[in-house]
Amino acid sequence: MNAIETKKLTKRYKTKTAVSELDLTVNEGELFALLGVNGAGKTTTVRMLSCLSEPTSGECFVCGKSCIKEPQAVKEIIDISPQDTAVADNLTVFENLRLICGIYGYSKEKTSAKIEEMIKLFNMDKVRNSRSKTLSGGWKRKLSIAMALISEPKVLFLDEPTLGLDVLARRDLWSVVEELKGKITIILTTHHMEEAEHLADRIAIMLEGQIAALGTLSELEELSGKQGLEESFVAIAEKYGKKAAG
Amino acid sequence: MNKINAFAKRNFLEIIRDPLSYIFCLGFPLIMLVVMTLVNESIPPEAGMTNFRIDNLAGGIAFFGLTFVMLFTSLSIAKDRSGAFLVRLYATPMKSGDFIAGYILPMGILAVIQSIITFVVSYIVSLVAGVSMNPLGMLVAVFALLPTMVLMVSFGLLFGTLFNEKAAPGLCSIIISLGSFLGGVWFDAEGTGGVLLDICNVLPFFHGVKAARMACALDFSGDFFIHLAITAGYALVVLILSIVVFKNKMHADLK
Numbered sequence: 001m002n003a004i005e006t007k008k009l010t011k012r013y014k015t016k017t018a019v020s021e022l023d024l025t026v027n028e029g030e031l032f033a034l035l036g037v038n039g040a041g042k043t044t045t046v047r048m049l050s051c052l053s054e055p056t057s058g059e060c061f062v063c064g065k066s067c068i069k070e071p072q073a074v075k076e077i078i079d080i081s082p083q084d085t086a087v088a089d090n091l092t093v094f095e096n097l098r099l100i101c102g103i104y105g106y107s108k109e110k111t112s113a114k115i116e117e118m119i120k121l122f123n124m125d126k127v128r129n130s131r132s133k134t135l136s137g138g139w140k141r142k143l144s145i146a147m148a149l150i151s152e153p154k155v156l157f158l159d160e161p162t163l164g165l166d167v168l169a170r171r172d173l174w175s176v177v178e179e180l181k182g183k184i185t186i187i188l189t190t191h192h193m194e195e196a197e198h199l200a201d202r203i204a205i206m207l208e209g210q211i212a213a214l215g216t217l218s219e220l221e222e223l224s225g226k227q228g229l230e231e232s233f234v235a236i237a238e239k240y241g242k243k244a245a246g
Numbered sequence: 247m248n249k250i251n252a253f254a255k256r257n258f259l260e261i262i263r264d265p266l267s268y269i270f271c272l273g274f275p276l277i278m279l280v281v282m283t284l285v286n287e288s289i290p291p292e293a294g295m296t297n298f299r300i301d302n303l304a305g306g307i308a309f310f311g312l313t314f315v316m317l318f319t320s321l322s323i324a325k326d327r328s329g330a331f332l333v334r335l336y337a338t339p340m341k342s343g344d345f346i347a348g349y350i351l352p353m354g355i356l357a358v359i360q361s362i363i364t365f366v367v368s369y370i371v372s373l374v375a376g377v378s379m380n381p382l383g384m385l386v387a388v389f390a391l392l393p394t395m396v397l398m399v400s401f402g403l404l405f406g407t408l409f410n411e412k413a414a415p416g417l418c419s420i421i422i423s424l425g426s427f428l429g430g431v432w433f434d435a436e437g438t439g440g441v442l443l444d445i446c447n448v449l450p451f452f453h454g455v456k457a458a459r460m461a462c463a464l465d466f467s468g469d470f471f472i473h474l475a476i477t478a479g480y481a482l483v484v485l486i487l488s489i490v491v492f493k494n495k496m497h498a499d500l501k
Contacts, residue, residue, distance in 0.1 A: 050337045054501050072339055080337045084330035088256055090263040095256075102252025103338050131263075144334075151338070 001064050003028045003155050003185035004049060009058035011044050011209075018044040020209040021058065026202075028063075028154075031177070031186045033200035035193070035233065041209035042189035043083060046157045049187065050080045063154055079148035080157040083189075085140040086147075089133040093124055093143055096132060100147050118146040122176055138169030142176065155185045162195060174198060193230040203229070205236055212240040249340050253348030257322060261356060267318055271360050275311035276367050279303065283371050297434045300377045304368035305387055305458030306431035308361045309451070312391065312398045313425050315357045317418040319402020323349060324411040336500060342493045349406075350399055357395040361388045383464045390461035390474060394454035397481035404488035407495050429455040450480035 004026035011019040019041040026032045034042040047053035049060055051071040060067045062074045087096050097118055101111040119125055122142045127135060132143060141161060148156055158177070162170040170192075177199055180186060190196055196203050197217055204214040213223055213236045221227060224235035261267050279300075286298035296302055326332045335345070365384035372379040401421060405414045426432060429451030435443050446452035457473040460466070 052333060052336055052500060072341075075337060075339045078337065080334060082330040082333050086330035086334035088260060088331060090260045091256060095259065099252050099256050100338075102255070103249050103335070103340060105248040147334070 001028065002026060002061070003030065003063055004032075004061070004187065006045075006049075006060040007058055009045070009048060009060050010056050011041075011048060011053065012056040018209050019048070019055075022209075022211060024204065024211065024214075026185060026187065028185055029182050030201045031181050031188060031199055033196040033203045034187065034189045034206055035191065035196045035203050035229075036189075036206035037191055037237075040191075040206040042191075042206055043159055044209075045206070046080070046159050046187060046189055049155075050078055050157050051075055052080075077154040078157065079151045079153040081141075081144045081148040081159065081161060083159040083163060085137070085144050087132040087140055087143050090131060092129050092131055093119075093135070093139075094128045096143060096147055097150055100150050104151050114150050114152075118150050121149075121179065122146045136169070138165050138172060141165060141169070141173060145173070145176065149180070153184060155187065156180070158186060158188045160189055160191070162190070162192065170195070193228075193233060197229040205233060207237055207240050212236050249338075249344040250347045250351065253335070253340070253344060254351040257349060258352035258355065260322065261318060261352065267356075270314045271311065271318060271356065272363060274314065275307050275360075275364055278310065279307045279364065279367060279371060282307070283375060287375070295434070297430075297432075300368055300372045300375050301379050301462060302459060304365060304372075304379065304384065305391075305462045306426075306429070306455050307368070308364045308387065308391055308458055309394055309429055309455045310422075310426045310431050311360050311364050312357055312394050313418075313422040315353055315360065315395070316398035316402040316405075316421060317415060318356075319349065319353045319399050320404075320406035320409070320414040320418050321411060322353075323403060323406025324409060324414040327406070328411055336496070342496045345496065346403070346489055346492055349403060353399045353402065354395055357391075357399065358388065361391050361395070379462070380464055383462045386464065387458045387461040390457045390470075391454070393474065393478040393481040394450075394458070397450060397454065397477065397484055400481065400485040400488045404484065404491055407488065407492045425451040428452060431455055450477050453477045453480075 002025045004024065006022050006024045009019060009022040022045060034045060036042050044053065048055050049062060049067060051067050051074050055068065063077055065073045067074050088099065091099065094115060097115045098111060101114055106114065119128055124142065127139055132140060145158065145161060162173055188199060202216055203220060205212045213220055217229055220232045224232040226232045226235045282298045282303050283300055289295050365387065369379055369381060369384060405417050409417060428446050428449055430446060435446045435452055453473040453476040457470060457477060460470045
């Protein structure tokens with residue numbers, strides 16, 4: 001079964017089409033990157049797939065469940081780390097993680113075990129009792145992802161997870177994401193070429209709400225005739241721009 | 247229920263860890279209690295003005311304090327709505343009812359704690375001022391203020407849902423000022439009479455204050471239950487309205 005499947009998925013606002021007739025399939029256990037400039041439709045796509053926004057038309061499925069007809073069932077098997085850091089400021093790291101366990105109805109034993117597992121995975125032991133508002137951007141982002149992961153999602157959406165982070169914090173977060181590869185399906189949105197290149201199994205280049213190109217890094221290089229993701233991206237974007245204009 | 251408990255606990259912790267909640271929800275009403283008692287001491291007995299005597303003042307200040315619970319409820323919700331935290335929770339299996347109950351419950355608990363502290367301090371002030379106050383009456387007054395608590399938390403839910411964190415406090419300030427004034431906390435509305443009393447009678451604030459004062463005095467004559475019923479009626483209407491608005495807004499946010 002595909003982890004994600006969209007059919008002609010479209011989101012239209014009053015004057016703008018954010019996502020246009022998107023056809024996409026993501027395999028289970030894959031780390032799939034949606035790469036694009038700001039306003040390309042990446043976040044809107046993730047919002048529709050995580051039941052945070054209703055599509056204008058088309059369909060989308062997560063692990064075979066319809067985001068439109070069965071949003072509650074979809075919400076049981078997904079989680080998201082939004083673009084902006086989404087943590088409770090006055091709660092400690094431990095309490096933030098416990099909050100999510102409570103929402104998912106974990107027993108006391110499971111809550112303790114899962115919190116310890118996340119604290120170990122994200123090396124958060126030294127900040128476990130620190131209030132979130134006192135944490136650096138990197139720690140906050142780690143906590144945000146840990147909060148998404150603690151619910152044991154089948155599909156994890158990471159919306160611009162390293163936005164605004166310095167290079168060390170970004171590398172630190174990459175190593176955590178790499179550890180998750182293959183264990184769950186991850187949909188990563190980013191506009192950092194290096195990030196997509198480093199982490200993703202497959203990359204979809206989104207331009208103006210549509211997928212301009214999709215494939216592994218080598219497939220994209222072959223398609224564009226360029227070396228490296230950045231050069232390939234530029235070549236594909238230019239070609240797409242000419243096609244759209246012509 | 248797990249979802250509600252977890253979310254309510256988070257909201258409660260967020261409030262009690264915010265220093266502003268102590269300043270506004272406790273500090274300000276208690277300061278007013280002491281200041282108005284001092285004002286009362288300066289009023290000559292022949293003026294016959296008993297509005298600021300501690301046995302009258304306690305119920306009014308308890309009501310006044312609850313208006314700040316409204317302010318904090320609205321601020322909490324508006325702040326959550328402006329950030330990404332609520333977006334994250336929208337993607338969990340939580341339903342609108344879980345959010346509503348998760349906001350209302352801790353604010354209700356906070357309101358009860360605040361009222362109890364206000365009456366305890368009032369009792370201490372009454373001992374100092376040499377005015378007799380019945381502890382049982384104050385306990386009953388906490389219960390008599392329950393409809394007002396529901397009313398204020400519901401107003402908070404409504405304003406926090408409809409307005410952002412800049413606009414909501416402004417609107418709440420109007421209710422705080424109007425509510426305490428037209429509730430007869432700061433003046434003798436019945437003694438004034440006329441159109442002003444008519445306006446007071448139409449709104450729930452005066453009835454909420456009256457019910458608390460009568461309960462404090464263990465005066466359960468017919469009017470007490472009328473005051474209580476009018477406040478409860480308003481509370482129910484505003485509660486239903488706030489729930490409907492929150493659900494609609496959440497639905498619109500997910501469009």
